[in-house]
Amino acid sequence: MLVRVIYRIFLNVLIGFLAMPCSGCMYYVRVAKWLHPDSAYDTYLLKGIDAQDVEDYGQAERFYLMAGKELRRKGDPTWYPCDHLASVYENQGRYAEAVAALDQYLRGKYPVEHVSADSVDSITPLLDQSVLYQQRGRIRQAQGQYEDALRCFETASEKHDESLKVQKILYDRASNVEERRLLEEGYRDNAENYAYRMNQLFGRYWLELGEFGKAKKCFEEELQHCMRRDLHRADFEGRAKLHLGMVAHYSGNDEEAEGLVKQCIGANARSIAPWVDDLVTGVSVLGRIMERSGVSDKAIQDYQRLAGGLEAELIREGKRTLPAAVSNVLARWYFRRGDLAESSASYEQAMRLRRETVTQTHPDYADSLKGLADIAASENDLTSATLQAKQALAVLDASVVPTHPRTAQVLVALDALYTLTGHPEEAAPLRQRLDTILEQPLGIRKEDFLLTVDFYAGLLEKKGKAADAKRLRDLHIRQKDRK
Numbered sequence: 001m002l003v004r005v006i007y008r009i010f011l012n013v014l015i016g017f018l019a020m021p022c023s024g025c026m027y028y029v030r031v032a033k034w035l036h037p038d039s040a041y042d043t044y045l046l047k048g049i050d051a052q053d054v055e056d057y058g059q060a061e062r063f064y065l066m067a068g069k070e071l072r073r074k075g076d077p078t079w080y081p082c083d084h085l086a087s088v089y090e091n092q093g094r095y096a097e098a099v100a101a102l103d104q105y106l107r108g109k110y111p112v113e114h115v116s117a118d119s120v121d122s123i124t125p126l127l128d129q130s131v132l133y134q135q136r137g138r139i140r141q142a143q144g145q146y147e148d149a150l151r152c153f154e155t156a157s158e159k160h161d162e163s164l165k166v167q168k169i170l171y172d173r174a175s176n177v178e179e180r181r182l183l184e185e186g187y188r189d190n191a192e193n194y195a196y197r198m199n200q201l202f203g204r205y206w207l208e209l210g211e212f213g214k215a216k217k218c219f220e221e222e223l224q225h226c227m228r229r230d231l232h233r234a235d236f237e238g239r240a241k242l243h244l245g246m247v248a249h250y251s252g253n254d255e256e257a258e259g260l261v262k263q264c265i266g267a268n269a270r271s272i273a274p275w276v277d278d279l280v281t282g283v284s285v286l287g288r289i290m291e292r293s294g295v296s297d298k299a300i301q302d303y304q305r306l307a308g309g310l311e312a313e314l315i316r317e318g319k320r321t322l323p324a325a326v327s328n329v330l331a332r333w334y335f336r337r338g339d340l341a342e343s344s345a346s347y348e349q350a351m352r353l354r355r356e357t358v359t360q361t362h363p364d365y366a367d368s369l370k371g372l373a374d375i376a377a378s379e380n381d382l383t384s385a386t387l388q389a390k391q392a393l394a395v396l397d398a399s400v401v402p403t404h405p406r407t408a409q410v411l412v413a414l415d416a417l418y419t420l421t422g423h424p425e426e427a428a429p430l431r432q433r434l435d436t437i438l439e440q441p442l443g444i445r446k447e448d449f450l451l452t453v454d455f456y457a458g459l460l461e462k463k464g465k466a467a468d469a470k471r472l473r474d475l476h477i478r479q480k481d482r483k
Contacts, residue, residue: 041070058358079108093362093399095143130159144404196225210443212251219243238264254289284329324353347371366395389414405445409452416456
């Protein structure tokens with residue numbers, strides 16, 4: 001038994017070493033390709049991975065589908081590349097297709113429940129299933145299928161707990177001191193690292209739903225876990241503090257939020273690589289805090305340099321979807337400050353980057369379209385504004401569920417634009433749909449929703465639509481006071 005355990009550890013270290021020059025989470029596939037260079041399937045798969053590494057998701061999808069076609073030609077199981085396809089579809093915002101691909105992969109790889117609970121061979125399958133259910137839950141959450149997302153996270157936890165039970169059984173059976181030491185270390189690392197990751201997932205889940213107390217508890221536990229053992233690093237700690245800062249911000253405590261977010265940005269500024277998505281979020285939250293509180297011209301300039309510098313650095317590193325997210329952040333910032341030209345340029349930049357990566361099906365692309373609609377409406381170009389708002393809604397309808405909270409602000413914009421352009425019959429169904437969405441709390445989407453309602457109420461007032469403006473003002477009051 002000891003020899004087997006040591007062999008497995010050595011093999012994982014060797015594969016990790018061989019894969020070090022590669023990026024992404026595809027190390028094992030690259031090593032498999034190195035070991036079996038003559039497989040046409042591996043060739044297509046590796047080309048797909050290479051395309052995905054440079055965020056060319058259209059090419060990645062094409063190569064993964066060709067890999068699947070090669071498997072069908074040979075009569076082999078076709079579920080092998082489905083986890084890669086799921087990752088592509090997730091990045092593109094094609095969430096329903098991502099879930100379908102992931103389910104096909106799960107059914108193919110694990111057609112029956114794993115029951116070998118007394119063998120070291122059962123640990124890896126259980127952990128693998130746990131990771132897959134985490135991914136599935138994350139996709140379902142993005143899609144707006146919140147109940148299913150929670151079930152996925154709970155299933156992921158159950159699979160992980162089963163793996164810990166196996167490790168405990170093996171530890172109790174072990175007679176060799178060195179074997180017991182290795183199993184004990186593996187058990188402790190497995191438990192600590194997993195608890196750290198799951199607190200992030202559950203915390204983000206509750207945060208999005210507006211359950212700030214539950215989210216804070218998860219993120220506090222995340223911070224405690226990251227202070228232990230090898231997780232005690234500035235970037236891990238900064239990430240956990242950002243999550244707590246997000247809770248503070250959305251709970252209305254901007255002073256606490258600002259301190260925590262700045263600590264996160266400071267921790268991550270040493271290297272762009274770790275947790276760059278959270279660094280983008282930190283910049284966004286900091287901008288929102290500044291919008292609400294009002295700051296000096298110097299602070300505004302410092303913020304614009306920070307956000308603009310991050311955007312430029314990401315582009316230099318060859319990234320494109322994350323710079324698109326930063327461009328959206330900057331565009332919203334400029335719009336709130338009345339700089340429509342800079343706002344428009346930033347939204348256009350975000351959309352260009354999305355098109356280059358074939359991710360214009362992502363909900364963030366809808367955010368850019370809606371932002372351009374707001375700008376066009378500000379400039380009295382109601383025709384363009386209506387067209388862009390309709391396009392934004394179409395992107396969201398193809399990506400998320402009809403009742404997703406992020407759809408609410410687009411419905412408000414399009415409703416107002418139909419009213420302003422003399423098409424009230426088009427607006428009526430949108431109001432019914434909005435009422436359905438507002439039956440549930442908007443969570444972290446509430447702030448953007450209220451800003452949109454306020455903006456279009458003002459626009460309606462300027463155009464002499466007093467009754468429609470009052471309806472939006474009343475809606476603003478009701479939602480603002482809602483807990």
